[in-house]
Amino acid sequence: MKKYPVETSLSYPKKGAMGKTGSWRVFKPILDKKKCVKCLRCWIFCPEGSIHREKDDSVSIDYDYCKGCGVCANECNVKAIIMEREGEKKK
Amino acid sequence: MALKDYPVDECLLQGNASCPGCPATIGLRLVLKALGKKTIMVVPACCTAVIESLYPHTSFDIPVMNIAFEAAAAGASGVEAALRQQGRTDITVAAWAGDGGTYDIGIQALSGALERRTNFIYICYNNQIYSNTGIQRSGATPYAAWTTTTVSGKNEFRKEMGEIILAHHIPYAAQTCISYPEDVISKITKAKNIPGPKYIEILAPCPPGWRFSMDKTVEMGRLAVDSGAWSLWECENDVMTFNGKSKLILEKKIPPKPVEEWIKYQGRFSHLFKPQRDEERLKAIQKYIDDLWERYRKCYLKP
Numbered sequence: 001m002k003k004y005p006v007e008t009s010l011s012y013p014k015k016g017a018m019g020k021t022g023s024w025r026v027f028k029p030i031l032d033k034k035k036c037v038k039c040l041r042c043w044i045f046c047p048e049g050s051i052h053r054e055k056d057d058s059v060s061i062d063y064d065y066c067k068g069c070g071v072c073a074n075e076c077n078v079k080a081i082i083m084e085r086e087g088e089k090k091k
Numbered sequence: 092m093a094l095k096d097y098p099v100d101e102c103l104l105q106g107n108a109s110c111p112g113c114p115a116t117i118g119l120r121l122v123l124k125a126l127g128k129k130t131i132m133v134v135p136a137c138c139t140a141v142i143e144s145l146y147p148h149t150s151f152d153i154p155v156m157n158i159a160f161e162a163a164a165a166g167a168s169g170v171e172a173a174l175r176q177q178g179r180t181d182i183t184v185a186a187w188a189g190d191g192g193t194y195d196i197g198i199q200a201l202s203g204a205l206e207r208r209t210n211f212i213y214i215c216y217n218n219q220i221y222s223n224t225g226i227q228r229s230g231a232t233p234y235a236a237w238t239t240t241t242v243s244g245k246n247e248f249r250k251e252m253g254e255i256i257l258a259h260h261i262p263y264a265a266q267t268c269i270s271y272p273e274d275v276i277s278k279i280t281k282a283k284n285i286p287g288p289k290y291i292e293i294l295a296p297c298p299p300g301w302r303f304s305m306d307k308t309v310e311m312g313r314l315a316v317d318s319g320a321w322s323l324w325e326c327e328n329d330v331m332t333f334n335g336k337s338k339l340i341l342e343k344k345i346p347p348k349p350v351e352e353w354i355k356y357q358g359r360f361s362h363l364f365k366p367q368r369d370e371e372r373l374k375a376i377q378k379y380i381d382d383l384w385e386r387y388r389k390c391y392l393k394p
């Protein structure tokens with residue numbers, strides 16, 4: 001990355017500027033790919049940009065940074081995402 | 092444009108300092124998808140300055156200039172003038188400020204920049220409070236809402252910034268909401284391609300500020316529009332158009348939901364429901380919204 005020689009406090013872009021924010025999570029979104037209809041609502045609304053969109057418009061969740069807000073689960077019209085308490089597994 | 096046509100690239104990087112469920116980051120992601128990388132953003136003191144995260148890093152993958160709370164539009168005017176001097180016409184200058192920085196302390200700089208016909212987009216993300224400093228009232232806070240400086244509910248009604256902006260007769264002004272990605276992106280894209288001053292305000296329901304569950308950010312914006320507590324419109328060269336549900340409400344094709352359907356989910360209004368219902372203030376909230384729509388109809392509904 002190009003660095004600029006300036007005498008001021010200049011910050012440079014970095015993914016994870018506040019670290020791995022996935023550690024903030026209390027609830028974890030779990031995606032059921034079989035139910036997903038690739039509507040991309042979760043992708044467009046995720047406040048963190050932690051839902052990745054592939055070439056075929058399938059989606060996946062980046063748990064390194066997902067903060068566990070649950071917006072994706074709330075906005076998924078076909079309930080392909082459910083929230084699970086961290087460390088607990090629903091069957 | 093359908094969702095799948097929006098760019099995959101993100102100019103706001105993951106792992107930033109926003110609260111979970113933050114409406115500002117939803118708005119920023121949408122706005123930056125529309126504006127693209129050739130954008131310089133000017134950000135005053137507000138949550139977004141925190142979302143940029145800690146020196147020497149930033150979560151923004153575009154150039155951002157931070158400036159004093161009152162000076163977003165003045166700073167953007169300077170950036171625009173510098174680019175003009177350099178003959179750079181390919182870069183969009185966007186100010187991005189909160190409601191406190193827009194309705195209250197930044198209104199003078201904003202009005203001045205609009206009056207000077209500065210070529211930039213001013214975007215206000217309106218979470219109806221000073222959230223960065225811990226939820227104080229602003230000129231955008233609705234009547235009766237709790238904040239840390241209105242502990243029994245705000246005594247005054249919000250001001251209508253949109254109407255103040257319209258009095259400047261700029262080429263493009265619009266209101267939208269983070270819950271409507273198509274609406275946000277089409278309005279920002281339109282503004283990008285119009286020379287001169289543009290103003291876009293985005294309603295941004297804030298979970299800690301409004302006291303609702305963080306998974307409901309988008310739903311809270313939808314309910315604001317469905318109830319008429321917020322409206323989607325755009326005004327291009329003095330031609331006013333209401334959009335989506337707001338158009339149907341304006342034309343009385345659908346009735347808005349009672350405003351109670353929006354406020355009952357927000358803890359900042361809970362004192363209106365318990366220990367008993369505060370009918371007087373609930374009625375006053377509804378009347379404010381009804382009167383606003385009647386005013387809109389008088390001004391903008393063609394017979």
Ligand SMILES: Cc1ncc(C[n+]2csc(CCOP(=O)(O)OP(=O)(O)O)c2C)c(N)n1
Nearest residue numbers: 136137138160189190191192220221222223
């Ligand atoms: C002149 C001045 N007064 C007060 C402050 C403290 N301050 C920083 S951000 C802020 C509130 C910002 O509210 P808003 O513009 O609505 O943005 P939000 O925090 O809600 O995102 C205040 C009062 C300041 N930085 N400068």
Ligand code: SF4
Nearest residue numbers: 036037039040042076
């Ligand atoms: S919102 Fe649901 S259906 Fe749509 S892409 Fe996301 S997981 Fe799939």
Ligand code: SF4
Nearest residue numbers: 046066067069070072
């Ligand atoms: S829980 Fe929140 S942060 Fe995590 S993927 Fe869903 S919307 Fe994004």
Ligand code: SF4
Nearest residue numbers: 109110113138222297
């Ligand atoms: S207080 Fe509200 S606007 Fe500010 S970072 Fe948190 S959720 Fe976002």
Ligand SMILES: [Mg+2]
Nearest residue numbers: 189190220221
């Ligand atoms: Mg605010």
